[in-house]
Structures are given as structure tokens and as C-alpha cells.
Amino acid sequence: MNTSRTGPWGGSPDPAEGGRRNLAGLVARVARGDHAAFETVYDQVAGPVYGIIRKVLRDPAQSEEVAQEVMLEVWRTASRFDAGRGSALAWVMTIAHRRAVDRVRAENAATARERKLAPGPDSGEDVAELVEAAMDRQRIRRCLGTLTALQSESIRLAYYGGYTYPQVAGLLGIALGTVKTRIRDGLIRLRDCMDVAS
């Protein structure tokens, strides 16, 4: 492993992860075909995987289908997980979120003519409500509270809403460049806040 590329988050699992602490080790065992390890991985991440997919897609049946695909992808591609590039949890959540937005966008492309930028699936929801289910919800809420309204709104629409940043710009009526920097600045602030707190 090339440890010189390990970032501040790469090598040290977030203490708030608790039971997910050895997820990377479990994924390594999954890569060797260990079914028992896969069951444990499933039990640790299926909730977050299903949760974020459902947040983006909304439809429970479709979410279940996509979540199952994602879990199978974890099984199939476990050998490609590289601990030097980030935590196992981030790896799994990246697969899950990307699958969800890819599904949304494939559908949006089909119906784009009828409904241009329909309101987000949860555009009325408060950011704090979104994190109720979190094991470390207090910390995340506190960190989200340090963001400006525009930063958290941009991140919410992009990540939970599954919108592209040009769509976010359209929804918020602000310039493309502004959205780009708000998402980046907001995520940097979140990262630093969670890092400091750990």
C-alpha cells in the first residue's frame, strides 16, 4: 500500500464510527470470498446504504432494488477497495449515492421535456430533520449548523436531492460559480468540523 497518499481521513477511522471501526478489515475478508464477513458488512452498512438511496429516490421498492444492487456490488468488487484512498464506509457510500443519482438522472433524461426541474423530493425538509436517524447526529447537526444557509442548502439539494450543480443553481437562482464554491466551501467546513470533533 502506498501510505504516502493517505489523507487525514484515510488512515484513521472516525471514532464516531464505533462498530464500523474494522470495516476495512472485513471488506478485505470479503474480497477473499468470506461469506460470514459479508454478512457482518451487510449488517453494518445496509442501513446507511438503504437510507441514502431512499433519501434520493424516495420510492421504497425502487430503493430496495438499488440498495440490493449496491450490496452485491460491494461483494463483487471488494478486492478493488483500496484503504489508501479512504475509509471503507466512504467507499460503500460513494457506490450507493452514485447508483442512486445515476438512476435519478437516467429517469430524468427520459422525462426532461415534461417537467423541467421539478421540485426536489424533500425540498421542504429542514436540514436538522435529515440527520435524526444518525448515530452521530448531534455532531453532524452541530457541524451543519456552522454552514451558511446557502452552503447547507446547496449541499442538501446536491447530495440529498441528487441534483447536478447547474440544477442547484437553477433552483436557488444563483450563478453556477457560486454553487460550485458554496458546495466546496461547505463540505470543507463539514470535513474540518467533524475532524476537529474527533
Added chain:
Amino acid sequence: MSARRHDAHLLTGAYAADALDGAERSAFERHLARCASCAEEVRGLREAVARLGTATAVEPPARMRERTLAAAASTRQLPPVTPARLARRVPRFARRTALVRPAVVTAAAAAIAALAVFQVSTAHQLDQAQARNSAIAAVLAAPGASMETSGTKVGGRVTVVVSPRDHQAVITAADLPSPPGTRVYQLWVINASGARSAGLLPRGGAASPVLADSVRPGDHLGITVEPAGGTTQPTTPPIVLVTARSGAR
């Protein structure tokens, strides 16, 4: 291109949140491959984003667990990519490959073979080309040959037909952009003992096939961008990496 160098760095957040559309995502991933500080930043932002994701955790239906475990029990896993030095740089989407049925291989093989012939433009190339074409035809017609098509990091697709019988592979590229300046695309056969050059992809249309020898099941075929004339070892991350499989039958 919207991801111009001076503002590409600003897209790290939108990329980590999956807020780039397909084209811009690919463009940014090209930039990421060259920008270590961007990659580092993306890594950190992804961890932050993952926490936003876990905050939404919901108990999935119980049946999903049984179904997933059953599906895993009947699903073959991908082998690890070696050497790790190259593997870590291959983008996720480049790993999506598909095995096709032999009938499809045959149809595609016919198309590739036809291309191979049409690429020969002058008479003095003919002898060489004919020998190569018959070798290519043998690979394409071999029993147990498998075909995989994979997208590359810079756009376009690469198709690899592997004959386990001949230990040879035929590689064709479609819609690859021209490499920058005088640079070239170089093909490598990669396994536990390292990377070995299998020649350069033709410049220009880049559609004519390249034949690679001594390709064993489990070896990987990778393409990198290299200085004119090629190099003895890869000097850049691969734009695509495909695993040679044993036959599809």
C-alpha cells in the same frame, strides 16, 4: 471544456457530492488523475459526504438481507487488480466490463477483422499486415474466446478479445480522443511480474487492432499515454485496464 484548469479545482466539492453530470464528471476525473492536491481534497470531502449519508440510515426490509446474501452466494467476485501501483489509479467506471456470448463475439470479430483489412493502405505493408491479420483472425475465431468492452478515462471505448488457447489478445479502440501533442497510446500486459509493452496504438483513427502475445487468464491489459515512440515502463496512470478472462463458454 467547462472544467478548465484554473477553475477545475473548485469542482472537488460538486464531484464528491456527485453533482456533476456524466460529461463533466469524466472531464474532472481526467483532471484528478493529474492533480494530486485535488485527489487529496476529494478524498477528505468524500469522508464528510459519507457522514451526511450515514445520517440518513434507515432499517431496510428484512427480505433484502436474505436476497442479497443469496445473490452473493451465486455471484463470482472480481479478482484483485495487480500490480497495486496501477490498480489504485483506475477509475471505478473503467472497471465495468461485460462478458458477451460467443455468438456476439463472432459478429464483433467479423467487424474487427474487416477493419483490420481496411486499415492497410499501402502495398509494402501488406505482407506484414496479412500475417498479423491471420493471427488476429485466429484469436477472434478461437474456441473459448471472450470479449470485453470497457470505457476509458479519456472517453471512447476499448474492446479486448482474448483467446486462452493462443494466449493472445486483440485490442481495438473506438472514439478515443487523439493523445495530446506527439504523445501516443501504449498498450501493456500487466501481471504479478510487472508491466510489459505490447506496442503502440496506431495514431489517427486508432481503430486498427493491436495483437498482444503471451496473455494469460488473469493478466490485465492497460493503456497509458506516453511520449512519442513509447516507453519501456508505464509513466502515467492507465486510462483503462481490462482483465483477460478465461473463455465465456
